[in-house]
Amino acid sequence: MAFGQFLFHLALNFATVVQVATMVTIMPIGVVFVARIIEGTKITPQKIISGIGTFLGCVFLLTDGYIEQLSGAGDSILGIYLSIGCALVGVIYLVMVKPYVQVYGPIRMTTYTFVLGFIALYPSIGVIWNIWVNPFDFFDRTHVEYMSIITLGVWNTCMAFILLLWGLSKIPDVARGNYLFFLKPLIASGLAFFILEDKITINQLIAIFAITGFLILEIFYSPISNFLNLKEINQSDRKNIST
16 A cells, blocks of 8 residues: 555656546545455446446546546656556555454554555665655754645545544445545535635536435435335235235
């Protein structure tokens, strides 16, 4: 997973934020297929429909309706490939880590993940790129720089990861639970509107309704389907009694 995070940040050197964010959003769909291979989880039609629908909604939201923003040329193609690699690594990790989180807990597994990732990445980055990070000069940077790094490390990585693993460990169907990942760009748009006072365009509103609509379809598909089946059975029983 540390390698996946590395691919994510490396991709930002080549592709735009929109391109990377959109490609990483394929993770919930990937979880469906990886969970099928590893755990034997059934792939239902509603999972496929809602997964594809919400993904397309995220693409529309992140590109604000201008799909050509995803077209890559030159170095951006490399960035797109790296972000897809990040998504695939993350998908495999999320499926395989679930039983360990249920046994050892999300805090311990998050600690193991990034400590072991550090041990692997630190010498690899040093040997390949000759970049040896010195942790002792951390506070020699400007106040904004080191506080930004701390915030990203503690809030965006540590706390978010603990909550993600904790939530997934409580959900029987990891593939279905991962669909909440599609809410990430939607929430980001809402926060940008209220905090940064960004404008929400018509295209973004369409995407937001599409994402929430497909997620609601996925959540309530089974209860609605069972209700309709029960209604048909009752009607059939009434006909038989009348006959």
